[in-house]
Amino acid sequence: MRLPRFNGQVSPLLPVALAPMALVAVFILVIVWVSFQSGTLGTVHSSYTLENYHDVLGDSAIYGVIWNTLWFAFSTVFFALIIGLPIAWLTERTTIPGKAAIYVIMTLGLLIPGIFVAMGWTFIAHPRIGFINRWLVDLFALDNGPVNIATPMGMGFVQGMNLAPLAFILTTQMFRAMNPMLEEAARTAGMSATATLRRVTLPLAGPAILAAVIYIFIVGIATFDIPAVIGLGNRVYLFSTYLFTLTFPEDMEPRYGITGAVGVLMIVVALVLTAWYGRVLQRGNRYQVITGKGYRPKMLDLGGWNWAAWGMIAVYALISKLVPIALVGFIAFAPYVAPPSLEMWEQLSLNNFYNVNWELVWRGMKHTLILMFVVPLAVMVCAFAISWLVVRTRSRGRYALEFGAFLPHTVPELLFAIGALLVALFVLKDYVPLYGTVWLIALVYLVTRLPFATRALNGALLQIHKELEEAAYVSGLTMLRASRRVLLPLLRPTLMSVWIWTALLVYREVTVAVFLATESNITLTAVVWSYWAAAGMTEASVVTTLMILFFSPLLLLFWIFGRRSALAED
Amino acid sequence: MISIRKLEKIFDSARGPVRAVDVIDLEVAEGEFMVLLGPSGCGKTTTLRCVAGLERPDGGSIEIDGELVDSAGGGTYVPPERRDIGMVFQSYAVWPHLNVFQNVVLPLTEGQRRIPRSEVRDRAREALRLVRLDGLEERPVTDLSGGQQQRVALARAVVTRPKVLLMDEPLSNLDARLRDQMRDELRRIAESVNVTSLYVTHDQAEALSLGDRVCVMNEGEILQLATPKEVYSEPPNLFVARFVGEMNFLPAKVLDAGHVESGLGAIECAVPPGCAPGSAVTLGIRPEHIGMTAGESAAGPRGQVLRQTYLGDALHCQVQVGEVELTVKAVGDAEYDRGATVTVSLPEKGWHVFPEGQ
DSSP states (O other), X not given: OOOOEETTEEOTXXXXXXXXXXXXXXXXXXXXXXXXXESSTTXXXXXXOSHHHHHHHHSTHHHHHHHHHHXXXXXXXXXXXXXHHXXXXXXXXXXXXXXXXXXXXXXXXXXXXXXXXXXXXXXXXXXXXXXXXXXXXXXXXXXXXXXXSSSHHHHHHHHHHHHHHHHHHHHHHHHHHSOHHHHHHHHHTTOOHHHHIIIIIHHHHHHHHHXXXXXXHHHHHHOOHHIIIIIGGGTOOOXXXXXXXXXXXXXXXXXXXXXXXXXXXXXXXXXXXXXXXXXXXXXXXXXXXOOOTTXXXXXXXXXXXXXXXXXXXXXXXIIIIIXXXXXXXXXXXXXXXOOXXXXXXXHOOSHHHXXXXXXXXXXXHHHHHHHHHHHHHHHHHHHHXXXXXXXXXXXXXXXXXXXXXXXHHHSOHHHHHHHHHHIIIIISTTTOOOXXXXXXXXXXXXXXXXXXXXXXXXXXXXXXXXXXXXXXXXXXXXXXXXXXXIIHHHHHHHHHHXXXXXXXXXXXXXXXXXXXXXXTTOOHHHHHXXXXXXXXXXXXXXXXXXXXXXXXXXXXHHHHHTHHHHXXXX | XXXXXXXXXXXXXXXXXXXXXXXXXXXXXXXXXXXXXXXXXXXXXXXXXXXXTSSOOSEEEEEETTEEEEETTTTEEOXXXXXXXXXXXXXXXXXXXXXXXXXXXXXXXXXXXXXXXXXXXXXXXXXHHHTTOTTOTTSBGGGSOHHHHHHHHHHHHHTTOOSEEEEESTTTTSOHHHHHHHHHHHHXXXXXXXXXXXXXXXXXXXXXXXXXXXXXXXXXXXXXXXXXXXXXXXXXXXXXXXXXXXXXXXXXXXXXXXXXXXXXXXXXXXXXXXXOTTOEEEEEEOGGGSEEEESSOSSSOEEEEEEEEEOSSEXXXXXXXXXXEEEEEXXXXXXXXXXXXXXXXXXXXXXXXXXXXX
């Protein structure tokens, strides 16, 4: 294989591009390695074995976990699509007013962390403390609360609402790419409306919808935050939370070999699903008809149904985000977890704020800020190197690079977190003291945020005609000057949006932070989690409320600089 | 000024290596306007990009103004920014984040051939005057029309007063009328700055009108290197004959050194040496070399008008003569009815004879 070259020289960008891929490989390989180890890792007392797999598959617990995970993932897909798909159709194919506002609502929906919503839903529908249950029990004098969010399906409902914006974005692209002229052609060819739907529209939309289903399913089986917040306390385990309890057991030494074996199973499932996703997507892309200049899809006039459509969107926004988060805000000021009532209203106070360990919060804040600064910078540098080599060179090695940059997308981030944990504990422990530092978290974030940034930059670089750079070279500009004076100014809008988008996602990230957090590198979200896990619901609500307050100006920033390309890419 | 020797460039493709440039030699004299003409994929653009330093040859060498800039064997490679060249791209490639003036100035202030600050302004204005864009200095380039953008690109290419000006299909994105206008202007500008030009195009009209010499390429090889007049009147093989101008072709068999037998009967023409009697050849004649008169009064083969295409300055007629269908170009205001009987004349000098297997 020839290395990516520019005019015969190995590009200086190559090491920068390869570094994050090396990390990916190390994180994954260490999990595989650990899964075949027994005894004390990293010492002479360990040896190769298949015992871990034997133990995992022999334990009936894993089958319950698989069953729960499937239930959860299918519910997630169902609720995400049943909400996201109609809203996508409304914005792309009807005359519904305020389309920009719909995009705002959906983008914000994508950014508000599931952990916050999950806390709100615990307050709403937990079998014991959930408000709905308390009301129903009081009203009908029941013995138990009839509604239970702490089931795979209940949590799938919360995650489905959470991922509806993802379904929205995936299917808007489909509606946009699908040329209505194909449907019109069917009608003029003498087909009835139903025949057109059956023979043209659905077959055309099929691959894109299936791709969205698989994609959301992949995200679903890897979800940690919502099942952790709602399910762990009720001993309902999914793959992700099961891995968490294996890695951090409460009353015994962790058996990392078992963690590794479960992790390997999860990697295999994720890779298989991703391969399938890729194939379906390819089939879908074949259907994209090149549209001419005068391409204007005909919009369906909703007329009086506009109100109903907006009503549905408003209800979605309320149920999925506003009500749960308002409740978290309410609990932050309440003396204990109880349904909002007049009586409670009078007891609201700032007392909870005094119970919070502010030194801890401050530490979390500091680490979160460091990460928000360092990670986007590193992501951008690496993504630029990769994209430039992929888009601008002709070597066949570029396909390998492109695949390598996409790979982290397919592997759930909690596995990278576990990989990083194992590397820090057993591989690097004597050489590089990474365990318990924010840099360990930063490395995982770099890897997990890379696919999005690379794709955004690939798109932007493809838009910038190669000849613009070449014109700079033949004008006598060196590569460095050409980049500074021509390439970077042209890339600036994309770089800005990638920067802010990455920073926002770092701010709200929970899973990796929880797996890697110690006293010395705790982040804000990990602070929220540590309170929640220790049954400090009111304190967790206080910190969450503060996080949301800090979040708002950041969102504004994103809205001003970044929304254009970010929306189109992720 | 430009010496290309044994140039070779191979690209990897999904179907294995492709020889984009298959060992060519080319000398461009100082001040000469050389046009590389050929269909897409013939290697003309690759050749140009090798001269620019944007591609590295896999074999052979390139010299610009006596300086060796590429030598695949010797390992010499001068990067594009250190070659004394200017280049105009097919996509114009004007930098959209800069205005007209900034586009033209950048090579002078940031490039390897930068000049003292005090002279920059004058030099840039001079270049803009040359391409008739003076007065538009402060305009964002994205506000300009395609033709104006191409002028900016041209000004930017000549502002450093390079010895060599490279142009890669600079007119192909312009509409027809503008293209003719810019063609004349390009020639004027190249002459007025006395630059050696290498110009790539797939448009034969451009090639014939612009070039001092035209180099016709196909599949990485040079098929003919000659003046425009020679290229048009003496195509050495079928490919050039097909590619440059229009021509009627018909299969024939050699009778002797001065005659061939074809669907039009025995035809008197100059048979190239080496074509033995009895060997198969292809006959060619250009539409404008065929004479045509209405009716049967004149002497010569008779034909029927099948259909005609009116082009304004000329009339293209499809004429059935015996078993052969000929395209005839009639100049002037002649008109023929469909099915009308005409008499055609096929002058001996109009015939080209191409041996088979070319």
